[in-house]
Amino acid sequence: xxxxxxxxxxxxxxxxxxxxxxxxxxxxxxxxxxxxxxxxxxxxxxxxxxxxxxxxxxxxxxxxxxxxxxxxxxxxxxxxxxxxxxxxxxxxxxxxxxxxxxxxxxxxxxxxxxxxxxxxxxxxxxxxxxxxxxxxxxxxxxxxxxxxxxxxxxxxxxxxxxxxxxxxxxxxxxxxxxxxxxxxxxxxxxxxxxxxxxxxxxxxxxxxxxxxxxxxxxxxxxxxxxxxxxxxxxxxxxxxxxxxxxxxxxxxxxxxxxxxxxxxxxxxxxxxxxxxxxxxxxxxxxxxxxxxxxxxxxxxxxxxxxxxxxxxxxxxxxxxxxxxxxxxxxxxxxxxxxxxxxxxxxxxxxxxxxxxxxxxxxxxxxxxxxxxxxxxxxxxxxxxxxxxxxxxxxxxxxxxxxxxxxxxxxxxxxxxxxxxxxxxxxxxxxxxxxxxxxxxxxxxxxxxxxxxxxxxxxxxxxxxxxxxxxxxxxxxxxxxxxxxxxxxxxxxxxxxxxxxxxxxxxxxxxxxxxxxxxxxxxxxxxxxxxxxxxxxxxxxxxxxxxxxxxxxxxxxxxxxxxxxxxxxxxxxxxxxxxxxxxxxxxxxxxxxxxxxxxxxxxxxxxxxxxxxxxxxxxxxxxxxxxxxxxxxxxxxxxxxxxxxxxxxxxxxxxxxxxxxxxxxxxxxxxxxxxxxxxxxxxxxxxxxxxxxxxxxxxxxxxxxxxxxxxxxxxxxxxxxxxxxxxxxxxxxxxxxxxxxxxxxxxxxxxxxxxxxxxxxxxxxxxxxxxxxxxxxxxxxxxxxxxxxxxxxxxxxxxxxxxxxxxxxxxxxxxxxxxxxxxxxxxxxxxxxxxxxxxxxxxxxxxxxxxxxxxxxxxxxxxxxxxxxxxxxxxxxxxxx
Numbered sequence: 001x002x003x004x005x006x007x008x009x010x011x012x013x014x015x016x017x018x019x020x021x022x023x024x025x026x027x028x029x030x031x032x033x034x035x036x037x038x039x040x041x042x043x044x045x046x047x048x049x050x051x052x053x054x055x056x057x058x059x060x061x062x063x064x065x066x067x068x069x070x071x072x073x074x075x076x077x078x079x080x081x082x083x084x085x086x087x088x089x090x091x092x093x094x095x096x097x098x099x100x101x102x103x104x105x106x107x108x109x110x111x112x113x114x115x116x117x118x119x120x121x122x123x124x125x126x127x128x129x130x131x132x133x134x135x136x137x138x139x140x141x142x143x144x145x146x147x148x149x150x151x152x153x154x155x156x157x158x159x160x161x162x163x164x165x166x167x168x169x170x171x172x173x174x175x176x177x178x179x180x181x182x183x184x185x186x187x188x189x190x191x192x193x194x195x196x197x198x199x200x201x202x203x204x205x206x207x208x209x210x211x212x213x214x215x216x217x218x219x220x221x222x223x224x225x226x227x228x229x230x231x232x233x234x235x236x237x238x239x240x241x242x243x244x245x246x247x248x249x250x251x252x253x254x255x256x257x258x259x260x261x262x263x264x265x266x267x268x269x270x271x272x273x274x275x276x277x278x279x280x281x282x283x284x285x286x287x288x289x290x291x292x293x294x295x296x297x298x299x300x301x302x303x304x305x306x307x308x309x310x311x312x313x314x315x316x317x318x319x320x321x322x323x324x325x326x327x328x329x330x331x332x333x334x335x336x337x338x339x340x341x342x343x344x345x346x347x348x349x350x351x352x353x354x355x356x357x358x359x360x361x362x363x364x365x366x367x368x369x370x371x372x373x374x375x376x377x378x379x380x381x382x383x384x385x386x387x388x389x390x391x392x393x394x395x396x397x398x399x400x401x402x403x404x405x406x407x408x409x410x411x412x413x414x415x416x417x418x419x420x421x422x423x424x425x426x427x428x429x430x431x432x433x434x435x436x437x438x439x440x441x442x443x444x445x446x447x448x449x450x451x452x453x454x455x456x457x458x459x460x461x462x463x464x465x466x467x468x469x470x471x472x473x474x475x476x477x478x479x480x481x482x483x484x485x486x487x488x489x490x491x492x493x494x495x496x497x498x499x500x501x502x503x504x505x506x507x508x509x510x511x512x513x514x515x516x517x518x519x520x521x522x523x524x525x526x527x528x529x530x531x532x533x534x535x536x537x538x539x540x541x542x543x544x545x546x547x548x549x550x551x552x553x554x555x556x557x558x559x560x561x562x563x564x565x566x567x568x569x570x571x572x573x574x575x576x577x578x579x580x581x582x583x584x585x586x587x588x589x590x591x592x593x594x595x596x597x598x599x600x601x602x603x604x605x606x607x608x609x610x611x612x613x614x615x616x617x618x619x620x621x622x623x624x625x626x627x628x629x630x631x632x633x634x635x636x637x638x639x640x641x642x643x644x645x646x647x648x649x650x651x652x653x654x655x656x657x658x659x660x661x662x663x664x665x666x667x668x669x670x671x672x673x674x675x676x677x678x679x680x681x682x683x684x685x686x687x688x689x690x691x692x693x694x695x696x697x698x699x700x701x702x703x704x705x706x707x708x709x710x711x712x713x714x715x716x717x718x719x720x721x722x723x724x725x726x727x728x729x730x731x732x733x734x735x736x737x738x739x740x741x742x743x744x745x746x747x748x749x750x751x752x753x754x755x756x757x758x759x760x761x762x763x764x765x766x767x768x769x770x771x772x773x774x775x776x777x778x779x780x781x782x783x784x785x786x787x788x789x790x791x792x793x794x795x796x797x798x799x800x801x802x803x804x805x806x807x808x809x810x811x812x813x814x815x816x817x818x819x820x821x822x823x824x825x826x827x828x829x830x831x832x833x834x835x836x837x838x839x840x841x842x843x844x845x846x847x848x849x850x851x852x853x854x855x856x857x858x859x860x861x862x863x864x865x866x867x868x869x870x871x872x873x874x875x876x877x878x879x880x
Contacts, residue, residue, distance in 0.1 A: 002119050006235045006249050007339035010066050010091065012118070013229065016111045017064035017093045025065040027089075027340070029292040031301065031589075039301060040070035040289075044092035045226045051096045052164060052207070052224055054452050057532040061098035066091050066231065066340060070285055072304055075311070076404075079277035082196065082243035086308060087285035089231035097222030097452075101139055101206055104225050108171065108204060109143040120237075124174040125149060126191035126198060130156040130167035136206070140169070151191050158205045164220060165211045171202040173237050199237065202229040222452070245277050249336060253280035256332050262320030275315035282312040283326050287333040290351045291344050293589055293603045295695020296358045302695060309358050313366065314402060324359035327352040350585040354605060369400030373407065377416050386415075390422015397423070398430070450480055451532050454494065458535035462499040462510065462673065463632070466556040470517075471495040476548045485547045491523075493538045493546065494531065499556050502528040502536040506591035507568055507672040510561055515553040520544055522552065561673065563595030566681045566703045569630055569662065569674045570620065571600050573684070574699065575646070576666040577619040578602055581612050588646075589696050593672070597687075597702050604697045608689050616699075620684045627679040628663030635659060645669050683707040756793065758785035763794045763809075770804040773877040776827060777804035780870040786811040788857065791820040795855065798822060806832065808841070808873040812863035817845040819858045819869055828853045832880060840876045844869035 004012070014024050028047040032038040041047060044067040050056040051063075067090050077084040095104070113122045127145055129136045131152040140150055159165040172191035179197045182189040191198040207224040209217040232244040241247045245254065254266050254276045266276045289305050296306040312326055330352045334345035344351070373396060376388050388411055396402040408418045456474045476483050477492040503509040509528035516522050522544030531537040540546075571591050578586045582604060590601035608616075633643070640659045646668045660670040662678055675681060685707040692698045702710055715730070722733040725740065766781035779798070786794070791809050798807045799822065807822040819842060821834040828834075834856035838849050847860020 001238060001240065004238050006231065006247065006336075009235055009238060010089070010231055010340055013091045013111070014064055014066060016117055017062075017107075020062070020093075020107060021060075022062040022064040022093060023058075023060040025063050027066055027068050030068060030070055030289055031292050031294060039304070040072075041067065042069050042071050043067070044069070044090040044228055045094070048094050048096075048226070051094075052226070054532055056530070057452060057534070058096055061096040062094070063096075064091075064093045068288055068341070070289065070304070072308075075307075078281050079274040079315075082245075083230075083233060083236075085232060085244065085281050085284075087281070087288055091229040091231055091234070092227050093225070094227070095225035097224060100208075100223045100225060101135060104204060104227070105136070105139040105169075106143050108202065108227075109140075109145070112171070112202075113144075118238075120173065123149075124176075126151060126172040126174060128153040128156050128170045128172070128192050130154075130169075133167040133169075133206070136167065136169050153192055158207070159211060162211055162213055164207045164209070164224065165217065166206045166208040166223075168203055168205040170200055171204075172198045173201050175199055175237070175240075179242075196242075199233060201233050201237065202227065245280065250277070250280045250284075252336055253283060253329055253332050256329055257316075257319070257321075257325075260316070260319075260321045260325045260328070264319045272319060275318045278315045279312045279319075279326070279329075282308040283329045284333055286312070286326070286355060287330050287344060287351055288341075290354050291347050293587060293695065295354060295603070295605050297695060306358065309355065310362050310365075310400070313359060313362050317366065323363065324356050326359055327356035330355060347585070350583075357605075365400060369396055369402055370410075372396065372400070373402070373410055377411055377414050380416055387417045387419050390419035390424070391426055393418050393423045394426035394430075398426075450477065450482070451537070454531060454535070455533050456494065456535070457496070458494050459497040460499075460501070460536055461497050462501050462556065462561075466499045466558055466561060468495075468497055468499050468554045470551040471497050471554050472551050473546060473548055476546060483548070485545060486542050487545050488542050491540055491542050491546065493523075493540055494535045495538070495552070495554065498528075498536050498538070499554055500525055500528045500536060500538060501556075501561075501564075501673060502530045504530065505670065505672050506571070507564060507593040508595075510556045510564075512554065512556040514540065514546075515555070516544060517551060517553075519553075522546060525554075560595040563704070563706075564593055565673045565675045567595070567598040568593045568670075568672045569660075569678065570624075570681050570684055570701065570703050571598055572660065572662055572666045572668055572670070572674075573620045573623050573678065573681075574598075574600050574616070574701065575602075575668070577616045577623075578604075580619060581615045582608065596706055597700060600699045600701070601692060601696050602699075603695055605695060607691065608697060613686060613689055617684065617686045623662065623665050624678045624681045624684060626663070627677055628665060629677055630674050631661045632674070633659045633661065640669055643667055683711075685710055755785050755787070756790055760794070760797075762786070763797070766809075767798065767801070767803045771874070773874060774880055776806060776832065776877055776880070778806045778808070778874060778877055779804045780808040780873055782810045782812075782866050782870065784811070787813055788818045788820070788859075791818065791857075792855075795820060795822040799824070806837075806873075806877065808837070808870060810845075810866040810870060812866060815861070815863065817847065817860045817863040817866055817869075819845060819847075819849070819860075819866075821851075821856050821873070823854050825854060832877075837873060837876055841869040841872040844872055 018024055028041060030041050032041055035049070038046060044065055047067055048063065051058045068087065069090055070087050072086050074084055075086060078086060111117045112120050112125060122144055125145060126149045127140050128151045129140070131154060137150055141147060156168050156170065158168045170192065175197055181196045188194045205226040207226055208220055210220050211217055232247065232249055235247045235249060236244050239247050244250065257276055257279050258265055264272050266273055286305055286308050289301065294301040294305055296302050296309065309326065316325055331345065331348050334348050337344055376392050380388055393404060393407050396407050397404060404418065404423055411418055454475050461468060472495060473493055474496055475494040476486060478486050478489070500510040500512060501507065512525050513521055514523040514525065523540040523542050523546060525538050525540050527539040529537050571593060575588055586602045586604055588601070589603055592599045634656055636655060637657055640657050643659055644667045645659045657669050658671055659667060660674055661667050682704040684701060684703050687700045687702060687710065689697060689699050718730045718733060722730050725733065725736050727733055727736045762783045762785065766779055770777045770779045791811060794809060795807060805824050805827045809820045811818050819838060821838045823832050823834045833853040835850050835853060838851065838856040838858050842848050842858035842860060844865035845860030846862040846865065847858050849856060849858025851857055
């Protein structure tokens with residue numbers, strides 16, 4: 001077996017398929033782009049969906065990648081099995097309507113067995129196939145797989161419901177007798193069974209059918225290949241590792257974690273080993289997720305990060321690690337993955353800052369979780385029970401990050417069991433909610449073959465002209481059919497050249513009109529999108545006659561287009577201003593550029609302060625007023641990057657790119673439309689800043705006339721306020737408002753003082769008339785001029801003057817009722833507790849409450865029940 005590290009293995013796979021004519025596609029961001037069906041990128045093919053469903057035609061139909069992915073559906077198994085990971089890399093090669101079985105099977109065999117490549121012994125390879133797929137079986141035999149190493153398997157058919165499907169073939173590596181964990185006659189002791197000897201390393205899917213809504217399987221117009229090879233598994237084969245964790249992808253993290261522990265070492269204790277594995281796995285996922293723009297939060301992707309971080313922290317505690325330590329592992333992740341993911345080390349300071357902040361916050365929470373568990377155990381024992389409820393154990397898991405095993409171990413040490421069945425039910429309900437939240441959309445669309453066939457060239461000329469006097473109509477589509485003419489209804493059209501921008505990069509599509517050679521309006525353009533082969537595909541409402549081959553005048557709505565240009569250039573100024581004010585960690589996470597406003601999404605932990613927001617707004621306007629020239633340069637990617645152009649991490653750029661420069665302030669790759677000079681933007685005004693997801697903030701802003709109108713409306717509002725508070729100028733309004741606020745505060749203070757005096761006077765009458773019940777003195781009364789704060793103050797006076805053993809007061813305000821109970825220390829020790837009494841009487845005011853043994857309070861919505869509540873206090877004491 002060759003001695004290769006993980007970086008060499010990854011590169012060898014990519015190099016092999018590059019030699020076979022494949023384009024090496026960089027690993028995309030873990031955060032899906034334009035795919036609401038996925039929380040994370042969870043496979044290599046997930047980034048290829050736009051090619052397989054036909055919405056985009058790839059420049060090269062042969063592609064290969066090593067795609068980082070996250071899956072958390074089996075998070076409980078991480079560390080307990082040999083190969084469960086949350087973050088993993090999927091090596092893959094893909095064919096979109098190009099090669100098929102006859103090519104991919106010999107290539108797979110060559111990669112695995114050729115001395116130039118993996119160099120594995122072919123006799124150690126076993127292959128499963130779909131029984132009805134005789135061609136696949138014959139091709140494997142032809143390349144050299146022995147017939148007795150070919151295993152038919154009924155489940156070797158890839159099918160996700162409606163959409164592409166087909167048979168698949170799985171490749172297993174026989175790791176030898178030393179990995180036998182089953183008896184020779186065990187029914188699972190075969191390639192594909194649940195055993196440790198035969199390790200699945202590669203799956204090749206032959207996507208050749210469309211599973212229709214009617215349940216039939218129709219041949220796809222273009223057959224595809226989609227393969228997946230788990231890097232972690234393949235590395236374990238090369239490095240002869242019992243599990244994925246004893247490889248160079250994880251061991252450096254485990255060794256570093258050992259240095260933080262209280263002299264624990266990997267391999268000495270099975271339970272400790274689980275914790276080491278969980279920490280190593282989870283910090284990889286946390287590091288890459290934050291590096292790709294996700295941040296800890298209580299929802300969506302942020303919740304996944306928070307959950308992983310908490311599980312890792314709890315496992316750190318089990319190894320005797322106190323305080324934050326995970327952030328120290330971030331550079332180790334970066335060093336392990338540097339050959340393919342250099343951006344991790346480049347971002348390590350930012351990632352460490354986020355991780356440490358979250359660790360510090362959770363370490364305080366962890367103590368709360370342990371206290372809650374102690375309370376649960378105490379209450380369980382007090383109730384004479386021997387089992388913690390499943391929902392309570394799940395709360396510890398879900399809120400505090402306590403794995404069920406930790407709760408069980410902690411409780412078992414104190415003689416208490418945990419309801420595992422109830423816990424599992426709560427877990428399944430959460431999974432059901434997660435599945436529902438991801439929506440019901442299919443994960444892959446059916447190919448739209450008509451558009452894939454259209455390859456007539458079309459040129460976008462809208463950068464320089466918004467009217468094309470004579471564009472030839474090349475393709476006309478009505479009801480998914482190519483037609484020669486249309487006279488009514490909706491149609492899709494492609495011209496040889498067009499001034500209409502196709503929606504992309506957040507910039508909305510242009511709208512406008514189409515005129516015939518007689519200057520008659522014949523259609524309205526309502527939308528423009530990119531066809532799979534890159535042409536601008538116009539959706540139009542036909543009002544006259546459209547004839548294939550004829551020429552038409554195309555006119556963009558100039559006013560709308562000008563608004564888009566202003567707002568698009570403004571987003572570039574905003575992007576750079578945010579980086580300057582908040583720091584280089586801020587990255588664009590999305591944008592919407594419309595004629596009347598813009599939104600800009602960016603990564604940032606926490607809301608932007610008003611002061612920083614004002615600095616950003618000022619910086620944008622300063623560069624508008626500076627009248628910077630906006631220049632566009634068409635060049636290659638390398639030159640663009642040398643110019644300092646900002647690129648979105650998950651965007652793919654062609655060989656030739658457009659670089660948009662606003663003076664020396666902003667330089668970005670961009671295919672959109674822009675003003676010629678920043679002064680054309682006129683004015684920039686931020687309307688709002690808010691959170692729209694885990695670690696994603698959104699700024700909404702307006703420019704030009706819309707900014708002027710907004711400020712004009714604000715001025716009108718200020719004028720109305722000035723008139724209302726009777727000041728002669730708007731400038732004097734803030735000062736007068738402060739004066740009025742001070743007066744209101746003074747009046748409120750005077751009112752509170754008078755109310756307190758009235759309450760005291762009422763109370764003194766009550767304090768002088770205690771009653772005695774079972775040897776306990778009780779004062780009760782309903783006050784007409786008091787609030788809850790004043791009831792508490794009266795309780796302090798009552799306690800200082802020792803007027804009785806028990807005090808019960810009630811009051812009503814604004815349709816609501818309040819009750820307060822106080823008990824002196826002597827009678828608290830005797831078993832009379834304020835919390836018990838308040839619970840007994842609060843039902844009369846339709847409320848509830850609680851508190852300490854010597855002081856409790858309650859609120860309710862039935863003031864009419866106060867007399868009954870006070871009477872119930874006397875009756876309660878009579879039973880003691």
